[in-house]
Amino acid sequence: MTPKKPYQNFLNNLRKAAKTIKLSPEALQRLEEPEMVHEFEVSFELDNHKKKTVPGYRVEHNSARGPYKGGIRFHPEADLDEVKALAALMSLKCGVVNIPLGGGKGGITVDPKELSRSELERMSREYFRIGTEKGIFGVDRDVPAPDVYTNPQVMAWMLDEHEKVLGYKSPGVITGKPLELGGSLGRNYATSQGGFYILMKYLQASGKKPEETTIALQGFGNAGAYFAQIAHKAGMKIVAASDSKGGIKRAKGYFESKKLNEFKKESGSLRGNFCDGDNCDLEKMRREDVETVSNEELLQLDVDVLVLAALDGVVHKDNAKKIRAKAILELANGPVTLEADEILEKENVDVLPDILANAGGVTVSYFEWVQNRSGDVWEEDVVIQKLKKVMQNSFDDLMKIKEEHDVSYRQAAFILGMERIVRAMELRGVI
Ligand code: NAD
Secondary structure: OOOOOHHHHHHHHHHHHHHHOOOOHHHHHHHHOOOEEEEEEEEEEOOOOOEEEEEEEEEEEEOOOOOEEEEEEEEOOOOHHHHHHHHHHHHHHHHHOOOOOOEEEEEEEOOHHHOOHHHHHHHHHHHHHHHHHOOOOEOOOEEEEEOOOOOHHHHHHHHHHHHHHHOOOOHHHOOOOOHHHOOOOOHHHHHHHHHHHHHHHHHHHOOOOHHHOEEEEEOOOHHHHHHHHHHHHOOOEEEEEEEOOEEEEEOOOOEOHHHHHHHHHHHOOOHHHOEEOOEEOHHHHHHHOEEEEOHHHHHOOOOOEEEEOOOOOOEOOOOHHHOOOOEEEEOOOOOEOHHHHHHHHHOOOEEEOHHHHOOHHHHHHHHHHHHHHHOOOOOHHHHHHHHHHHHHHHHHHHHHHHHHHOOOHHHHHHHHHHHHHHHHHHHHOOO
């Protein structure tokens, strides 16, 4: 596989979109580089009383439309290049769904699986203490959220640390919090629900009914499992699903999402319910009408929609030609590489891009921020109705651009986000 170069990928897409709309060199230059890059050391005590120091980052890409917004990831491979790319994509994503926020992203290069709960807490608090004391994080300045290997509990520790430094309450400084600390109803499945609304609009535009739509789903974590539930309820047919241990496929017919949840719950992985390594219980598979598939095979199934909800870079130049799905829904960030994008476009496979398809998460994060600032608590159906409207409007806005410029969905999304940010910069007089 080609080495990952996320920032270069972002730049290539950005420059291509800029060329289409003949963006001024000055505006392009503004979008090519983040406004601020913060790099600092995070030192914390291990349970054995030794000190550990890990690199921490916060990249703030663009704030013309509002405070910086974007998650914090803890990952051994998180580095500045990746965080810069993700911050820039957040600016565009907030532009695409037209919420008044800019783009940022944070990270710590660490393997959180090697830390105890108390070590994880000390590291999370220290990262946020530094960020608060440096004046990075603030309810009207830069508002983080969960990302890979961070969760509501981590957000709770970070909020608590922030408020300790400030000496007063400021729940809107971070989103994706537990409900008890000001989190929003609907946030846990917002990404999947938002992706579902985009897929429904796409199917409608293609003249296809949900109950005629077959799906293969890669990734059965937060985004994937909720998506399965929502898609199944709408009548879509889930043919196959996978997680890091491999996948399963119905020999005939389709999976009920409830059944997939049961399989996952019983043994921690979908395939693990039937196989221990290469040793598979063929009788159980026959009884349950299940076949196994590898993650690579799942990508190549002949279905209407391939939903990618696991890792970045899974569809690349070496397997893009083998994709038989008619469309790809990117719930994960960056699952289709730049080279693969070009191949898929030639093969007429539509890619509904991450900055549109998974923007339901940041949209409900924005709703959480609004609720925290107003002191209001919205009912779940209010959140979901508002989310539906945002996602449907974004799809319609994107379609106008796609038709006007005759470009891919990804390029149309880049143009939509970019034009909105540029307009805000013009109004501010910074360009
Ligand atoms: P998660 O950790 O809950 O789930 C990830 C899933 O991917 C798990 O089922 C895991 O087993 C599977 N997986 C890991 N390695 C795999 C492999 N090699 N092949 C197949 N499956 C593999 O994470 P999540 O929150 O569901 O996020 C998934 C993706 O969606 C990430 O790219 C994330 O950035 C993106 N995303 C999530 C949200 C959200 O709100 N959860 C929002 C925006 C984007």
